[in-house]
Amino acid sequence: MPKAANYKTISIVYFKGDINEKIYILNNGRVSLNYNDIETGQEMHDLIKTGEFFGVKSAMGKYPREETAVVLQDSSMIAFSVAEFEQIVLQNTRIMIKMLKVFSNQLRRIHKQVRNLLKSGNDVVDPETGLFNIGEYYLKVSKQKQAVYALRRYLTYYPSGKHSAEASKLLDAAESGATPSFSTPPASSSREPGSDLSDVAKSYYNAVSLFSQEKFKEALSEFKKIIEDGADGEYEAKARYEIGRCYYNLQKYDVCIKHFTSLIQKYPKHPDIIDALYYVGKSYEGTGNKEKAAGFLKKIISMARDEAPIMRKAKKALKGLGG
Amino acid sequence: MALDLSMFNRFAVNFQAGDIIFCEHEPGDNFYLIQSGRVQIVKIIDDLEKIIDILQPGELFGEMAILEEAPRSASAVALDTVKALEFNRENFEILMKGTPQIALKLLKLFTKRIYDQKRRFLILTLDDPQAKIADVFLMLSETQPVSDNSVNERTFMTTVEDIAHWAGISPSESKRILGHFAGQRRLEIFPDKIIVQNINDFARFVSSKRRSQVSE
Numbered sequence: 137m138p139k140a141a142n143y144k145t146i147s148i149v150y151f152k153g154d155i156n157e158k159i160y161i162l163n164n165g166r167v168s169l170n171y172n173d174i175e176t177g178q179e180m181h182d183l184i185k186t187g188e189f190f191g192v193k194s195a196m197g198k199y200p201r202e203e204t205a206v207v208l209q210d211s212s213m214i215a216f217s218v219a220e221f222e223q224i225v226l227q228n229t230r231i232m233i234k235m236l237k238v239f240s241n242q243l244r245r246i247h248k249q250v251r252n253l254l255k256s257g258n259d260v261v262d263p264e265t266g267l268f269n270i271g272e273y274y275l276k277v278s279k280q281k282q283a284v285y286a287l288r289r290y291l292t293y294y295p296s297g298k299h300s301a302e303a304s305k306l307l308d309a310a311e312s313g314a315t316p317s318f319s320t321p322p323a324s325s326s327r328e329p330g331s332d333l334s335d336v337a338k339s340y341y342n343a344v345s346l347f348s349q350e351k352f353k354e355a356l357s358e359f360k361k362i363i364e365d366g367a368d369g370e371y372e373a374k375a376r377y378e379i380g381r382c383y384y385n386l387q388k389y390d391v392c393i394k395h396f397t398s399l400i401q402k403y404p405k406h407p408d409i410i411d412a413l414y415y416v417g418k419s420y421e422g423t424g425n426k427e428k429a430a431g432f433l434k435k436i437i438s439m440a441r442d443e444a445p446i447m448r449k450a451k452k453a454l455k456g457l458g459g
Numbered sequence: 460m461a462l463d464l465s466m467f468n469r470f471a472v473n474f475q476a477g478d479i480i481f482c483e484h485e486p487g488d489n490f491y492l493i494q495s496g497r498v499q500i501v502k503i504i505d506d507l508e509k510i511i512d513i514l515q516p517g518e519l520f521g522e523m524a525i526l527e528e529a530p531r532s533a534s535a536v537a538l539d540t541v542k543a544l545e546f547n548r549e550n551f552e553i554l555m556k557g558t559p560q561i562a563l564k565l566l567k568l569f570t571k572r573i574y575d576q577k578r579r580f581l582i583l584t585l586d587d588p589q590a591k592i593a594d595v596f597l598m599l600s601e602t603q604p605v606s607d608n609s610v611n612e613r614t615f616m617t618t619v620e621d622i623a624h625w626a627g628i629s630p631s632e633s634k635r636i637l638g639h640f641a642g643q644r645r646l647e648i649f650p651d652k653i654i655v656q657n658i659n660d661f662a663r664f665v666s667s668k669r670r671s672q673v674s675e
Contacts, residue, residue, distance in 0.1 A: 174580055177673070197570040199601075202577075225566075226559045232566060233555055239569040240525065246576040247523075253583040254627050263530035266484035270534070273503050282536070285479040293486065441469070445488075 138220055142212045143167075149205035149213075150191065159195045159221045162186050165211020171203035175249060192221070192235065264290075268299040275310050283310040295348040304345025311341050336362060336371045347378065347385075356382035377408050380415055389419040410436055410446050418453060426457050433457070464494065466557060470544045474537035481521060483534045489545050490521035492561065496541030502533045504620045504630065513538065519564060525551055583627050590668040591626040592636050593661040596646075598625065600658050611657040619648070 143149060143165070150156055152171065167184040182203075184190050194201045195218050216224070225232040261269070271286035287307040294300060343358035359382065362375040376399050383392035396412045396419075406412065417432030436450040471494070474480055481487060483502060491498075493516045500512040500520065511533055514520055520535055525548055546554050555562040578601075582594045599615050623633035637653070640646045645661075647654045655661060 174577060174584075193570045193573060196567055197574050199574050222563060226563060229556050229559045229562060232559060232562045233552065236555070236562060236566055236569065239566065239573060243569055243573050243576065246573060246580060250576055250580050250583065253580065261484075263484040263486070266530070267482060270483055270503055273506065273508075277508070279477075281477055282479050286482050289482055289485050 139215045140212065141215055143207040143210070145207060145209050147207045149207065150201050152201050152204045154201045155199075156191075156201065157195050157198070157218050158215045159189060159191050159218065160205075160213045160215050161189050163212045163214065165213075166208035167211055167213070168206050168208055169203040170206055189221075189231075189235075193239070195221070264294050264297055265299065267293070268297075268303055271303060271306060271310075275306055275313075278313075280310045280313050283307075291344070291348045296350055300348050301345075304341070304348055308338060308341050308345065311337050336365075336367045339365075340367075340371055340375060343375070343378065347382065350385070352382045352385045356386070373403050373406055376403075377406065377412065380412060384415045384419055384422075387422060389422040392416070392419040393423075410440050410444070413439075414446060414450060414453070417450070421453070421457065430454060430457050464492075464544065464558065467544050467554070470546060470550070472543055472545045474541040474543070476537055476539050476541075478537045478541075480535040480537060480541070480543070481531050483532065484530045487521060487524040487529065487531045489547050490519065490524050491535070491543040491545055492519050493517065494542045494544060496537060496539035496543075498541055498543075499536045499538045500533050501536055504624075507620075509618075509620060519561070519568060522565060522568060524548070525565075579625060582625060584672075585665070585668060586672060587668050588626070588628055588632065589636055589639070590665050591628060592622060592633060592640070594665045595622050595625045596653075596655050596658065596661050597665060600655075611659050613655045613658045615653050615655065616651065617653055618651070622653070 140163075149160065149167065150158075162184050164186050167190065169182045169184065169190060171180055171182075172178065173180050184205075190205060191201070225235070267286060267290045271283050271290055274280075274283035274286060284307065287303050287310060290297070290303045291300060291307065294303075297303075339358060339362055343355050343362065346352075346355035346358060356379060359375045359379045363372055363379075367375060376395075380392055380396045380399060383389075383395055393416055396416045399406065400409060400412055403409070413432050413436050417429045417436065420426075420429035420432065433450045433454040436446060437454070440447040440450065472491075474496075476496075480491065480498065481489070493514060495516050497516075498514045498518075498520060499510055500514065501508050501510050503509070521531070523529065523532070555565075578598050582591055582598060585591045585594060596613070596615065599617065600613050603613075603615075605613070619634050619637055620630050622637065623630040626633060628636070637646070637648055641648055645656055647656075
């Protein structure tokens, strides 16, 4: 049961270092939380407002109190156990979301402080090199699947990064290395078998790597060749999509629009259909047809999942149009 | 606590065993709630893939993405076939309002993270690398309950790399310092654990270093 408690001026609700599972809400009066700032050592006094909870973190986390709660003037408060507190906030999400915001701000601040200390003491690899190193590591230990993931991600985020040429090469190796290891064990029926497929995959990723090096013309002719050579459904669809991206990057906007329009008709279920719409929209923007561009971008926004990266891109592009 | 999460089905994502869900150093903007299967949190340290944690259904991961779009500090890999709900900052509030239990879970997670980070900060403010490492053991000892307080020996299921990570010191330097402590018979190093002979000895050592730093 929650318990009401009254405290006289200059009494203490709890001391720093106490272990105590109570959470308090201040009904009236004045309470100050006193502690030393961990960075400067300076003594801090945080005043609790009436209606505010305190003692939440240490009680919920089951660790010693980090501050001393001093009563500055006669106060009344209610003390809850952790379980009682949880019941209250579960029924009052506004309180909880507010607390989450406060805690996340504190967490962000302390993270930054830790990072600053680490930076001064240690060599920290930049994320770009870090991501590349991981792809390289997985390839070295023959975890092709993981290597492919990391390297593809690298090429997505850093298409013209300092390791992109090397990453494309490793990706080739990881992709082609993956096939034989799948065909040897007998129980590998779930993967695409056949060696000619790996040739297509090889030329496909070779073309992707050219694209990532911004050699769009060369990439375009490689992708075209894949289709001329009669690739199977999956790689044909992939290559056709990439051809459109090449046209876009070569600023051949009219061709790009035509190409993607026919692709959308031919493959209405293409996994990259929304991205294709994006390039159509951006191409219209390139030709100066803002109205059509906005139409396509709005369509994307109505179709894409809220959290999809394309959503953000489309919104940004739409803003760029001034619409 | 059985939660009805059917209204979030549109956020469901599936992974095969061995799939990387996200990769260390990759920019992060999603976080996940496991519905079925297990997820391994791994980090590559000194050319070795190290398992930091194994998460079960009902657990959250990648939650730092709610706070900032910082690169991921570890990779998440599906250990089994995994079904998870994928959220981001934009739909975070919908989730919190719809299922307060998840918000509460997150509140507890943040509480723990804030404490861990504050404690880590205190370790990092020590100037002396030996004191830093001794303080890492004190931190580990604070979070593990002891049955008998009169016994000073403590066993930690930890490794040199872990200690190095917490102390913010390179693994090779940490190894050297731990070797030095072992030479003084203050601790013993095993492949999967480290035994500290007298935790109070480390506590005295750290607090004297901290005092001398303040008075400087």
